[in-house]
Amino acid sequence: MAPYQIRQYKERDHKAVVDMFSSGMMEHAPATFRYMLLLPKTLLLLSAVPLTTVLTSGSWLLAVVSVFFLLLLLRLLARQPFKEYVALCLQTDMADITKSYVNRHGACFWVAESGGQVVGTVGGLPVDDPPLGRKQLQLFHLSVSSQHRGQGIAKALVRTVLQFARDQGYTDVVLETSIIQQSAITLYEAMGFQRTGKYSEVSIIKWLITFSVIHFTYPFPCAQKHEP
Template sequence: MAPYHIRRFQERDHKQAVDLFCRGMQEHIPTTFRHMLTLPRTLLLLSGAPLTVVLVSGSWLLAIVCVFFLLLLLRFLARQPFKEYMTMCLRTDMADITKSYLNARGSCFWVAESGGQVVGTVAALPVKDPPVGRKQLELFRLSVSSQHRGQGIAKALVRTVLQFARDQGYSDVVLETSVMQQGAITLYEGMGFQRTGQFLYPSNINWLMEFSIIHFMYPLPTAQEHGL
């Protein structure tokens, strides 16, 4: 693997950064689908609906067809949270990364570059309404190409945000990630982020999916805590 380096986003990176973001989101769809198949309500649906078909029609073939179409439906539903989120992001901050992250003070967007290609991204924006007495920076858009994982790129990108937050005088770095993103959860907890809350993703199909969002926080030492 070619070595990588982290730098500020440039406009020529836009297409690669967006493609990397979309591929990263789509990777979570199979995990979400498998998660749905383990839920009691899903198992009840997959067993109850075919049984009802057999009792009504007397046909096991129709029951098998029913199961097949239910699995297709569940696979389609597993895509929805990520599709909705990607659509929203591509219409907002990812539509103009320079305007969203580089033109405002106290925010930034970085890329990890290797072999002339963007292989990782991360971004940060100030929290608009932080708790009283806190100045918080929110981490966004952490993504690393599947071909370049295992090289410490994700950790390096997160450390870049943490150092930026220290330099800018923030008191905390916060972020949100879904329960489906186990790799990200392990990364954040391993780097010292603390879970501070969990809530259901606002979706009309969440009664079926139990798709939750976890909130993390990384408190940064202040000058007073260092005795300076």
């Protein structure tokens, strides 16, 4: 196992961080495609299209071809929510990471480095409108390169955020992740994060892609103890 270190983000890391973030998000497209195939709406569509094709053309071959192209279209559409999210982030907080995170009070961005290369990322931003009596830090952009997974880097990055939040006097660390990202959900629950909410995320392809987004909270014991 190659050694790694976690350090604060520097300007020279920008391209590597953006590339890792973009490729990491697109890795979720295959899982989204498989998720879509199990949705009742998709199953209905996959049944209706070939049936309609046979009734209108009388050709089973054309029906099979129509299903093939429909599956191809669904596979392309499964990428859409992640492409939109990447594009949004590259126009907002990821456009200037130093300004958005490093130079902002109560925020920071870290990278994991191994062999002189960035192999992991994570950021934290203060929540603008937290619940009354709480001071919350939101975890963003946890990512580890596919070649360096299974080495505990993701856990180390999350621990770095938790320690930073404690040092800065935050009462909670919060985050959101989709039901598609099962490995992330497993990681957060194993580290003590609690599910505190869920809502449906609807993409631009509104009829087809709807999945749950889970809200997690990691409350610090001392903060819980002193709540009124």
